[in-house]
Every structure is written in structure tokens, then in C-alpha cells.
Amino acid sequence: MDFHKRKRYVPDLVKDMAACDANYIRIRRLFADLDEQDTRHFGLASEHCRASVTMHVLERARYTATLSIELDQLDIGLNWLIWPQFEVRVYHDLATAEVLRVGQSRKLRQVYSLPNPEHYQPDEKSQVNQLLGELLTLCLSHGMATD
Template sequence: MIRKRYVPDLQELAALCEANYVRFLKLLPDSEEGSERVFAITYDSENRAQVRIRVQEQHPYTTMLEVIQEGLSPAWIQPPSMQVRLYHDASMAEVLSYQNQHRFDGRYQYPNPQMRLPDEKVQLNRFLADWLDHCLRHGHVNIPFSFTPTF
């Protein structure tokens, strides 16, 4: 049996990145380096989580964000955490790191030493899209923008 080699769908990846950029614009209409936005996600009266989006760096053409979930995870599960770069000139948002794993290629041979799936990069950007959609639909802001000086 001959395995068919995975070929990345660049149109799908570009569409995901463009849609994620628009989602971030809705969630962070005004942002500056050091600011953050926290969304509470309430599942029922006892279960609540927060999604924190923090602006780590801001430059004329790019912005680096940290997106993390706090709460509602068993102690043995690491809550989702990723770094996302916004490219303002291209109107795209791309996942750069997930759970402290950095640099994702567009395609991987499988199996590989990191056990990444052939379409790992697309899946991470899909996960970000689902996460941001969830924030837009079910999240409510419980902490306004705040500026934290960095020294």
C-alpha cells in the first residue's frame, strides 16, 4: 500500500490566518504593548475559566500576543497557551508557539521525533479559530484593558 504524501492547503491556511486576524480585531479593538484583555467563560454556576490575551510586543507591522486559558483544567492537564503574531500589512494572525513548542513547519513526515501530525500548523490555527469564536460567542469581559508598565 502506497501512502499518499500530505500536501498543505495554502488557501485554507491563509483563510484561517485572515479570519483569525479579524477575530482578534473584534476582541482587541484598541491595544498597546503591555495591555491585556480577559474574557470569562462560564459553563455553569461552579465551572468558570478565563481566556487572557496579552499584547507582548507591538511594532508598526506586527504585534505579538500571548493567549492563555486560566482555570477549569484538572491539575494534570496543562491549560492551553500560545503565542500569536499579527501581521498588520497582510491582515493575518499566525500561531507561532503552542504549549512552549516553537516553530511549526507547514508539513511533517509522520512519524517524526516530535510526533507532530503532518498538518500540525493548520490544526493549531484551526484550534485558535475555534477558541476565538468561543470567546466571541460565550465570553464576557470581566476585566477592562489595563496597562502594566514593563521595567
Template sequence: MTRLFPGPLEVGKILRLTPKLGEDYLLESKELTRYTALYEIRQASAQAYNYLQPQLLVRLYHDARLAEVCASQQIYKLKPRYDYPNKKMHHQDEKHQTNQFLNDWLVFCLKQRIKVEFA
């Protein structure tokens, strides 16, 4: 993420990410502490219903240079592993899959050479 976006954003600041192909995304700074930052990434399209648009809450650990998905869609506090079957029918490796989605999205952004500007 540090290769794509400027340094830590002030809380409340929003960046618009515009790839050459596809929809725009918004990256909003939710929290900034000495060692971490919390960002919400969501699709900027008003055409689709909210529940159909990707939405991630991502925590960055500055010292470890690590990003972790904390919440995705309507799943808050992702567990490392789920028993299967479970009440909400989460996959056993739901957290791994959401982190992999973030990785794939970031690689897509790097390949697309997205345009980043303040919204």
C-alpha cells in the same frame, strides 16, 4: 481578533477574557511593531497543571488582517508541514490544526460575548 479586543495593546499589558461558560483566559501583549503584534493567550486557571492548559503565541499582521499561531504548548516555531513519523511525533498538519484551534476558540469567544477587562 480585532472584533473581540481593543486595538493593539502596549507591550506588557494583559487582558482578562471571561466567557459566560468555562475558564478565564489571559491575553498578554509581548511585542508591537509597525505591521505586527505578538500576543500570548493562556488559560488563567491555577487549578490545573501548566502543561494541561492551552497556551498559544499568536502573531497578528495588521495590514493583512491575519492571525498566525507561532507556538503552541511546548512546540516553538511550528513548521508548515512535518514528515511522518518524526522524532517528536507531531502531526503532519500540526500548524494547520493549531490555527484551526485558534479559529474555533475565537468563534467560541464571539458566541459567548466574553467580558474583556485589564488584568
């Protein structure tokens, strides 16, 4: 038996689209006036840390919008923790939202082969969309609009 051969990763498109659709709903709940406003700020606080989340419209088109979503840690003791900045495309006609980029990286592909120069996981895009969903859920449950 050859242990060096890996099974090729096949994305679960239904699960991935469900995550993107849920992210669209979360974004619209947090940023209901996305069509008119350019920026939305949220504060997050717990006994362990404080942070701010900024959603900024980078581009608007008839059926889409591109957002920057950034989380900044406000506690001095946790300055070693660097949160990613998400670039998200919101598709109004499809009612879905997908992460295009994280940080300064190139546009994310659906699947990566191993090994790859960026050291991405085969399901990197799925994981990033799930991470965005967790951040948006945190904003919905514990965030306070500061603008």
C-alpha cells in the same frame, strides 16, 4: 499494492490563509485597542466549567504584534485538563494572524513528515490555527471582558 507508502501531505494554503485571516478579524473584535493596551481578560462560564482567557501583547512593531493567548481552567474538578498557551503573530498590513508556537514548543512548521520526534501530525499548524479560531469564537459568543 504497498500499504506502507503514504501519500505526501500537501497543505491547503487557501484554507489555511482563510483560517488565519478569520483569526485576525476575531482578535481585532476581541482586542480592538490592541495598538494601545497590553492585556485583555475574558471570563467564560457554562454549566460545566469556568475559565479565563488572557490575551497579552509580547511585542509590537510597525506592521506586526506578537500575542500570548492563554486559557486557564478555574474549576478545581477539571485540573487534569491543561489548555495550551498560544503565541500568535498578528500582521496588521496583511490582516492575518498565525500561531507561531503552542506551549513551550519550537516554532511550528507548515508541514511535518511522519514519523517525527515531536509526534506532530503532518497538518499540525493547520489544526492549531483552527483550534485558536474555535477558542476566539467561543470568546466572541460566550466571553465577558473582565477588565
